[in-house]
Amino acid sequence: EAQLVESGGGVVQPGRSLRLTCAGSGFNFVDYAVSWVRQAPGRGLEWLGLVRSRTYGGTVEYAASVKGRFTISRHDSESLAFLQMNSLKTEDTAMYYCVRGLTIPGAKYWFDPWGQGTLVTVSS
Amino acid sequence: DIQMTQSPSTLSASVGDRVAITCRASQSISSWLAWYQQKPGKVPKLLIYEASSLESGVPSRFSGSGYGTEFTLTISSLQPDDSASYYCQHYNSFPLSFGGGTKVEIK
Numbered sequence: 001e002a003q004l005v006e007s008g009g010g011v012v013q014p015g016r017s018l019r020l021t022c023a024g025s026g027f028n029f030v031d032y033a034v035s036w037v038r039q040a041p042g043r044g045l046e047w048l049g050l051v052r053s054r055t056y057g058g059t060v061e062y063a064a065s066v067k068g069r070f071t072i073s074r075h076d077s078e079s080l081a082f083l084q085m086n087s088l089k090t091e092d093t094a095m096y097y098c099v100r101g102l103t104i105p106g107a108k109y110w111f112d113p114w115g116q117g118t119l120v121t122v123s124s
Numbered sequence: 125d126i127q128m129t130q131s132p133s134t135l136s137a138s139v140g141d142r143v144a145i146t147c148r149a150s151q152s153i154s155s156w157l158a159w160y161q162q163k164p165g166k167v168p169k170l171l172i173y174e175a176s177s178l179e180s181g182v183p184s185r186f187s188g189s190g191y192g193t194e195f196t197l198t199i200s201s202l203q204p205d206d207s208a209s210y211y212c213q214h215y216n217s218f219p220l221s222f223g224g225g226t227k228v229e230i231k
Contacts, residue, residue: 045211061220110170
């Protein structure tokens, strides 16, 4: 069974950085895109970005709201993906989900499964 | 960028009712639309992809329809277990985006 597990969340002061890690298991991690989605308390889902599989160049796409502050990367040999978050703001407080990107044939992505999420709280 | 608008934001219905949730895209997205269910305190779960393809294991009372800019998620006979928030997501082009969500409550 495909599974994703996030780690690295916690409480951080505004302006600081945090790196989240996503560990994949139960599937061939190298063959899939990985995306990050967040959900602020009591709010809806916000797509943050996606890193394609090596087959499709391993390139990254970002939402405008985080481009330049957040960086997504992957380390296929360890089935890991990362979300590096810099210059954090109070409005970045949210549950952060790692999701596997399903695709046909490498340009259209929907998500399954979702990790359990890791909570990031930005507060002084 | 493509904006996704869901309606209604909240829906209250009785067990056995037929329920429909609408998702509208600001421009055509062909059939590149997915629906997710999120129960309170839980992780979102994929229900439907490519507008009308039912994900394996999802009950057949869920169905999706639509093309272009208007899409519908239908629950043919609402069950107590369907109390949740539902989100649409377009994947026509980057940036990807979700609708604002619809909360379904059981009367």
